[in-house]
Amino acid sequence: MAKKKFVLHFPEESVEKPVTYHLVKDYNLIPNILRAQIDENEGTLVVDLQGSAEQIDRGVIFLKDQGVGIQEAIQDLVINRDRCVDCGSCTGVCKPGALAIGPDDWELKFDLDKCIFCELCINTCPTRAIKVQF
Amino acid sequence: MAVKKTYEEINEKIRRGEAVVVTAEEIIGIVNDEGVEKAAQKVDVITTGTFGPMCSTGAFINFGHSDPPIKMTKVWLNDVPAYAGLAAVDAYIGATELSETQGMNYGGAYVIEDLIAGKNVKLEAEAYGTDCYPRKDIVTYISKDTLNEVYLFNPRNAYQNYAVAVNSSARMLYTYMGTLLPKLGNATYCSAGQLSPLLNDPFYRTIGIGTRVFLAGMQGYVAWQGTQFNPQQTRSENGVPIGTGGTLALIGNLKDMNTEFIRAATFHNYGTTMFVGVGIPIPVLDEDVVEKASVSDKDIYTTIVDYSVPQRSKPNFGKVNYAELRSGKIEINGKTVRTAPISSLNKARKIAATLKEWIKQGNFFLQQPVENFSLDQTFKPLEIVTEEEI
Incomplete structure (x- = not known):
């Protein structure tokens, strides 16, 4: 079993399609929706897809056929250690706990696996040390 | 004992x-x-x-005199206003003062950090011109090395x-x-x-x-x-x-x-x-x-x-x-x-x-306070009153 994180972008014409149902029913995948958001431009879904590597690949092809924009989890959060002062402000808005500080050295740690790319930390960081990398 | x-x-x-x-x-x-x-x-x-x-952090600066000299009644450092209602070429830059061009992305605190880092900072000043300070405006660059005094x-x-x-x-x-x-x-x-x-x-x-x-x-x-x-x-x-x-x-x-x-x-x-x-x-x-x-x-x-x-x-x-x-x-x-x-x-x-x-290592010695703080002081609010009510 493999697990991969994707950011899915739904243009207006794709929002009506029940893609998650098809990923489960037709491709035998276990989707775990980490974050869902609809704004004036598009719908965004951050999702973990669990299944065999082949099933995930087939699911991705299906999504592309449906007109869904797919960003594989190549997105990263980069912390500029020269700017970061280890204050910990960012950890206050990080609900999944990807950014954490304490309990011993009180240095900021980041765990990409837990990150759901909500980007709340970007503006919260007082020294502007956190950037999203696409 | x-x-x-x-x-x-x-x-x-x-x-x-x-x-x-x-x-x-x-x-x-x-x-x-x-x-x-x-x-x-x-x-x-x-x-x-x-x-x-x-937030309550800032620096006093003395820029030195230009030729001809200017009184500097209004001062900007990298587009951040500094207070200049002091003697000629003295100013105070406060950490929370915002940039007039970049808003909250830059302010007095950033000017102070840039000065400490040894960076060059743009100085702009205006004045009304007097017999002793005839110049009315100036644009130049400063760094901590060009300044006379600069202290937090x-x-x-x-x-x-x-x-x-x-x-x-x-x-x-x-x-x-x-x-x-x-x-x-x-x-x-x-x-x-x-x-x-x-x-x-x-x-x-x-x-x-x-x-x-x-x-x-x-x-x-x-x-x-x-x-x-x-x-x-x-x-x-x-x-x-x-x-x-x-x-x-x-x-x-x-x-x-x-x-x-x-x-x-x-x-x-x-x-x-x-x-x-x-x-x-x-x-x-x-x-x-x-x-x-x-x-x-x-x-x-x-x-x-x-x-x-x-x-x-x-x-x-x-x-x-x-x-x-x-x-x-x-x-x-x-x-x-x-x-x-x-x-x-x-x-x-x-x-x-x-x-x-x-x-x-013997590089820092203790200084006894020349005076201790009073424990009697109270912390007062600001009331909105008329001149008669105060």
């Missing part, structure tokens, strides 16, 4: 390289293991440290203690305590706790006017009591205020500062501010000093305040200690709430450790 040491005796030990120096975290274990009296005999100096956003004078630094901020409303709040998530989504706190200077000397016995301190990587001084100094704050049995309490006005030469220990910052939708690193040595004059300085996070309480109420007096959710806050979560009204610090304990520890090394 009661321990008594004088500043002169401790400084003589420092001079001989024999002073025993520990941090305010290390003294906790020593007192636990050996008791207050033995600790007081053994230890000569206890170092403290804090590194948090301190911070009216309010090193708050003794501070409230914990929460938000009970349904919308996100952007404050000087960081981003507060709705419906008690998080709680932010801002103190070095057991390592913080004024929490280790709660009645200001050794910290007063003239005390030599670590300020942003160099040796500075306590110039005065800080603004909003509030010694009458409610205190726990151990003497520690459970709210803001005392503050310090600090002074020090910007040219000797180090950006590792002072940093410009922006709180989203609030404005610019400055992380300032402060460390203060506490001389072990007697057992009472050691007992007070051995206070630990679990015995330092503060108040949980609801920042969603836009009034001077905000409702609170009771008290909490720093050991609980440092654990990462606290309970408010039966709900588990994630906690996050705003000030850096990592940096505070580096400051206390650096100060310890300076003293051990």
